[in-house]
Amino acid sequence: MTNSIAELEDAACIFIIGSNTTEAHPLVANRILRAKQKGAKLIVADPRKIHIAEFADIHLSHRLGSDVALINGIMHVILAEGWEAKDYIASRTEGFEALERVVRGYTPEKVSGITGVPAEQIRAVAEAYARSASSSIVYAMGITQHTTGVDNVKSLANLAMLCGRIGVECGGVNPLRGQNNVQGACDMGALPNVLPGYQKVTDEAARKKFEQAWGVALPSEVGLTVMKMMNGLHAGSVRALYVMGENPAMSDPNSHHVREALSRAELLVVQDITLTETTEYAHAVLPGVSFAEKDGTFTNTERRVQRVRKGIEPVGDSREDGWILCELSRRLGHAMELEPASELMDEIAGLTPSYGGMRYDRLEAFGLQWPCPDAEHPGTKYLHKDKFARGRGLFHAIEYQPPAEACDDEYPMQLTTGRSFVHFHTGTMTRRSPSLDEEQKDPFVQMHPEDAEAHGISPPGQVKVITRRGSISLEAKLSARIPKGMLFIPFHFAEAAANLLTIDALDPIAGIPEYKVCAARVERE
Amino acid sequence: MRYETIPTTCSYCGCGCEVLLQVLDGELIGVLPSKASPINEGSLCIKGWNLHEFVVSERRLRKPMLRKGGSLVETSWEEALDEVAGRLAKIKSESGPDSIAALSSAKCTNEENYLMQRFVRAAIGTNNVDHCARL
Numbered sequence: 001m002t003n004s005i006a007e008l009e010d011a012a013c014i015f016i017i018g019s020n021t022t023e024a025h026p027l028v029a030n031r032i033l034r035a036k037q038k039g040a041k042l043i044v045a046d047p048r049k050i051h052i053a054e055f056a057d058i059h060l061s062h063r064l065g066s067d068v069a070l071i072n073g074i075m076h077v078i079l080a081e082g083w084e085a086k087d088y089i090a091s092r093t094e095g096f097e098a099l100e101r102v103v104r105g106y107t108p109e110k111v112s113g114i115t116g117v118p119a120e121q122i123r124a125v126a127e128a129y130a131r132s133a134s135s136s137i138v139y140a141m142g143i144t145q146h147t148t149g150v151d152n153v154k155s156l157a158n159l160a161m162l163c164g165r166i167g168v169e170c171g172g173v174n175p176l177r178g179q180n181n182v183q184g185a186c187d188m189g190a191l192p193n194v195l196p197g198y199q200k201v202t203d204e205a206a207r208k209k210f211e212q213a214w215g216v217a218l219p220s221e222v223g224l225t226v227m228k229m230m231n232g233l234h235a236g237s238v239r240a241l242y243v244m245g246e247n248p249a250m251s252d253p254n255s256h257h258v259r260e261a262l263s264r265a266e267l268l269v270v271q272d273i274t275l276t277e278t279t280e281y282a283h284a285v286l287p288g289v290s291f292a293e294k295d296g297t298f299t300n301t302e303r304r305v306q307r308v309r310k311g312i313e314p315v316g317d318s319r320e321d322g323w324i325l326c327e328l329s330r331r332l333g334h335a336m337e338l339e340p341a342s343e344l345m346d347e348i349a350g351l352t353p354s355y356g357g358m359r360y361d362r363l364e365a366f367g368l369q370w371p372c373p374d375a376e377h378p379g380t381k382y383l384h385k386d387k388f389a390r391g392r393g394l395f396h397a398i399e400y401q402p403p404a405e406a407c408d409d410e411y412p413m414q415l416t417t418g419r420s421f422v423h424f425h426t427g428t429m430t431r432r433s434p435s436l437d438e439e440q441k442d443p444f445v446q447m448h449p450e451d452a453e454a455h456g457i458s459p460p461g462q463v464k465v466i467t468r469r470g471s472i473s474l475e476a477k478l479s480a481r482i483p484k485g486m487l488f489i490p491f492h493f494a495e496a497a498a499n500l501l502t503i504d505a506l507d508p509i510a511g512i513p514e515y516k517v518c519a520a521r522v523e524r525e
Numbered sequence: 526m527r528y529e530t531i532p533t534t535c536s537y538c539g540c541g542c543e544v545l546l547q548v549l550d551g552e553l554i555g556v557l558p559s560k561a562s563p564i565n566e567g568s569l570c571i572k573g574w575n576l577h578e579f580v581v582s583e584r585r586l587r588k589p590m591l592r593k594g595g596s597l598v599e600t601s602w603e604e605a606l607d608e609v610a611g612r613l614a615k616i617k618s619e620s621g622p623d624s625i626a627a628l629s630s631a632k633c634t635n636e637e638n639y640l641m642q643r644f645v646r647a648a649i650g651t652n653n654v655d656h657c658a659r660l
Contacts, residue, residue, distance in 0.1 A: 005540070005564055026570035027540045144659075177539030179631035181638070182658050188638035190629035190656045196639060201652050216647045219622065223652030226659065229626040238626050238653070239616045244641055245630030251660045267612045274584045284609050285597055287586035288633075290579070291536040292546055292553055296634025298534050300541025300564070308634055311531040311546035312553050312580075316587025319602065321633055325640045327602075331610030332617075334648035336640060344636040366543065366563050422571055424537050433578035436571065512659040 001302045002172035003136065003382040004369065009034045011170040013132035015125070017045040017067065017156070018142020018516075022052045023421040025140070025176045028301075032138070041128045045070065046142065047416070048446075048488060049481040058124055061483055062115040064414050064517040065146055065403035070122070071155040072400065073111030075103045075162055077126035084130070085164030092388065093161050095395035102397040114400060130163045134170035141178060141418070145515040147404045149507040154396040161393045167384035177301040178425070180291075184299035187355070187370070188348070192223030197352035213351055216334060225511040226252065227504065233261035240267035244321065245288065249277035250426035253513040254469045254504035255497055271324055273315075276428050277494055287318035294320050295341040297363065299370070303380070305358050306367035403517040404505035405468075407485075411519035413451070415467060415487045415501060418516075423492040431492065443474040443493035447522065448484045452476060455524055462525040465489065467518055470500035473525055487520055526550060532559060536632060537572045540564060544576060553577045613649065622650035629656040 008014060008031040022029040029052055036042050036055055044056040045067075053059040062070050078084055079100060089096050108119035129135050137160055143152045156173050157166070165171035177183050189196040199206035207218050224232055230252065232238030241262070252258040262268055262281040270282040279285050291298075293315070296308045314320065326338040339347070342360035349355050357372040357379075368379035383389065407414060422439040423430040430436045445465055447457075457463055463476045465487060474489070474496040482488055491498035503518040530545040543562035547555040556576045560567040589605035590597040616624055627649075629641040638656075645654040 182631035184635040185638045189642045226655045239624045242627040245632045285590040296636045301539035306534045309533045329648040332648040429579040432582040435575045
């Protein structure tokens with residue numbers, strides 16, 4: 001998030017797009033509902049009438065994957081009405097002319113044809129977002145999990161900059177991250193192109209710094225992303241895969257392809273706290289520990305580095321994940337000392353500019369938000385104040401592109417996937433929690449009653465959902481919250497795994513798969 | 526009886542709600558929301574309130590395992606670590622470091638992620654390290 005969770009409460013306008021906030025991030029949703037109580041305008045753009053849409057002043061039910069067109073349409077209205085932040089654009093941004101040229105073509109009427117949203121609604125959203133005292137954008141994987149994921153995010157940044165909403169209190173472009181420490185894993189360089197602190201592996205000076213600290217020469221070529229690792233296993237160019245605390249057999253798109261890849265690995269090592277769908281293919285399984293059994297830090301979605309404290313001893317003969325890594329590293333000839341977590345953070349702080357002032361004694365209370373470059377720095381509530389990280393904020397002129405897989409006679413419906421309020425990701429935690437399991441035991445597909453009727457489906461009844469990748473059987477739940485022609489399946493359930501159906505088409509820049517839309521059909525069982 | 530509450534951070538989504546682990550005689554028996562937390566201010570969602578349950582699940586792994594004759598068999602740490610390290614070293618020497626890849630974890634701590642990418646880059650010698658940020 002460019003801004004902080006608490007700031008949402010005081011925003012005058014909140015625009016949620018591609019985030020099922022009350023189900024997936026309930027405590028952020030709390031803030032948004034409080035803002036609403038204080039009189040904020042709430043806009044929710046989601047094809048489904050998700051729970052938080054019930055509280056919205058405007059709910060846009062745009063077609064899956066039509067986000068760029070929708071946002072361009074909103075910007076078209078803002079420019080046509082002269083509501084843009086002219087001084088901000090002139091003094092803080094660049095590339096505006098190119099944006100203006102592209103956006104000119106996206107009239108509300110044209111955009112209505114692409115998105116299915118009435119032109120009047122597009123105008124109303126433009127007015128609310130541009131003319132409120134402060135406006136904050138909130139998004140999640142509904143924006144990013146598309147072949148145009150990067151375009152979608154850049155479009156939101158365009159909209160925010162157009163109205164001078166970045167670098168100000170209660171504004172910003174705010175992704176809600178789905179995993180407790182996905183922010184931290186990125187910050188720490190668990191990515192194929194960057195070292196800790198987003199220092200590029202191709203940057204010789206950055207590499208030198210780490211080479212000196214670790215006493216070893218480092219590789220300079222960008223590595224493989226997860227999907228390319230799977231392709232490498234298929235092709236035989238990757239022979240060994242080490243998986244720590246992930247479940248790619250369930251979480252990755254087009255699971256048949258992924259499971260075939262895992263089965264071809266000469267060596268698959270899985271370090272986890274339970275058996276998973278992925279350990280079925282493993283040659284070695286190393287039991288790590290949960291968050292309750294170790295000291296460390298997580299970094300949340302608002303960049304806050306927070307303490308994790310050990311409450312109990314490791315279960316059975318399981319071991320701290322750091323110990324396992326240090327033992328293996330030593331055996332491979334690179335000694336990493338297993339220091340106390342606080343000393344490891346000192347090492348990280350010395351090598352990672354945005355974490356330069358992170359020390360455990362300073363994190364004790366409620367953590368610190370990066371960038372926090374030195375020991376005196378109080379942390380950063382919101383980013384890009386007075387100046388963007390790159391200097392001037394860069395507008396990107398972006399044309400709408402449809403999703404990778406179009407509907408046809410054989411697969412006439414659109415399938416999307418996501419989370420439910422009670423379960424988490426591949427269910428390795430929540431489905432092993434008796435209280436949560438009790439709330440929702442079985443997989444289901446949500447579909448519109450009229451679609452069900454057209455297919456002769458009357459619940460409770462099992463249906464088969466089929467795509468070009470595979471098919472699964474599960475219960476149909478009828479709801480008018482979902483538009484006609486669309487299916488929604490939560491991806492938590494191994495016995496009807498949604499990712500057997502999803503397409504592994506990727507965003508060309510981020511490599512993120514298009515989980516949010518593919519072509520499907522449904523049949524009565 | 527010894528009852529303690531240990532302040533920590535929830536491990537489900539990215540909100541970063543702060544919780545208190547309730548520990549009785551060394552056993553995790555429940556979770557309470559932190560009232561002073563600037564994020565959750567005394568509230569938790571349904572997942573947060575039940576955060577302790579997966580930790581104490583009977584399905585937790587208790588011993589390292591190696592696949593022998595088609596099935597996973599419990600073994601000692603010494604044997605498991607020697608076996609994994611030995612096979613990684615062999616593959617590295619035969620096909621080079623780029624024939625090895627690793628997935629780090631958005632569930633693990635910053636310190637562990639730091640160690641993982643250091644292990645992959647410095648001990649194995651490849652940048653083939655990623656995690657589920659895209660998933």
